[in-house]
Amino acid sequence: MSRPTKALISKKALCHNYQVAQELAPNSNNLAVVKANAYGHGAVVVASILEALVPAFGVACIEEALELRAGGIQKPVLLLEGIFSSDEVELAANNNFWIMVDNSQQAEWVLNANISKPVKVWLKVDTGMHRLGVQPKFVNEIYLALRASDNVNNDIVLTTHFSSADEHGSGETANQMAIFDKTKASLQDCLDQADNIPCSLANSAGLLAHPKSHLDWNRIGFMLYGNSPLERENEASKRLIPVMTLKSAIISIREISAGQSVGYNQTWTASRTTKIATVAIGYGDGYPRSAKSGTPTLINGQIAPLAGRVSMDMITIDVTDITDVKLGDKVILWGPELPVNEVAKCSFTIGYEALTRMPKRTPSVLVD
Secondary structure (H helix, E strand, O other): OOOOOEEEEEHHHHHHHHHHHHHHOOOOEEEEEOHHHHHHOOHHHHHHHHOOOOOOEEEOOHHHHHHHHHOOOOOOEEEOOOOOOOOHHHHHHHHOEEEEEOOHHHHHHHHHOOOOOOEOEEEEEOOOOOOOOEOHHHHHHHHHHHHHOOOEOOOOEEEOOOOOOOOOOOOHHHHHHHHHHHHHHHHHHHOOOOOOOOEEOOOHHHHHHOHHHOOOEEEEOHHHHOOOOOOOOOOOHHHOOOOEEEEEEEEEEEEEOOOOEEOHHHOEEOOOOEEEEEEOOOHHHOOOOOOOOOOEEEEOOEEEEEOOOOOOOOEEEEOOOOOOOOOOOEEEEEEOOEOHHHHHHHOOOOHHHHHHOOOOOOOEEEEO
16 A cells, blocks of 8 residues: 555666667667666666666766665766766776766876776867867867876777757757867877777767767667657657656546636636546656646546646646546556656656656656
8 A cells, every 4th residue: 555656667668768779879889877866767776777788877976876886786887077076086996987077177186096997088078068078179188198197098988968969950969070070180190090089979869860970989868768859759769668657546536617726826727617636746756846737647548637736745637528537547647658758848847857856755666
């Protein structure tokens, strides 16, 4: 006996989505990004499922990496935001964490560390996102210093991050790739031409929509969980299967008359005699408070729109047009039949935020 609110996590869908990535970029190493608690899906659970399939994982910070190690995960872990203090270099070396170097200070911490084994480094280039990364004119200097250091493995990965790979028709991704190629060519001129520089460009949007960005390493996050990052779906993104099904159940049903209102502040008023069902889920369970009236939910495959404001523990939905509704009926908030992106759009946000806001209060249940 328990509250019916659950986040079902499909092992089959997760492995399927990773296989889609492999098929789209068979000549790349496809790193699985499990930051932000695996986009709300459970970092250790997701990593445990994928560990036999992936070459490495990606997280935002060393705390997330240490959580994976505590959960028994052994594969390398890339720290996507790099390190935040010099003492993290030793932790990284001892735990096989790969360090993203985004600036000269991080590079100095790596170069000056007193460590017994070298670390693997990724060097990020700012090609136009202007968020993190070394300016192209400083790449050669920092790369060569890292390469010459006994603290660093020789196979430094050169990488960047796309700002607009999700936008249909945007030319910015091509611009960034051109800047990256020019930066790499300049660096190659400083090295023996036979020296290979491993590179990484593609995030989820890049992997799905920009085949020329498929290089030695891809970093797949949002698509791994079965959701499209693209502004406009393509055939590749349509192959993805959502991993999470957020569900609950009806706990109350009532009929109200035309002119009566539902929920806090009377923001929704019935225009006809209406059957209202109350569902045991709210913003305390990760369902967005900003969801507007009319946001779809599913009961027996039929749409039941949200009616009134989202409460901390409950929502109310209009089930007037759904036959045979009864207490205990399952309600799907998002999942394979109702994409989280659709719910997010009705909530004035994006699917990324909706998923990563899943709280501990909502239990995850592994299925398949």
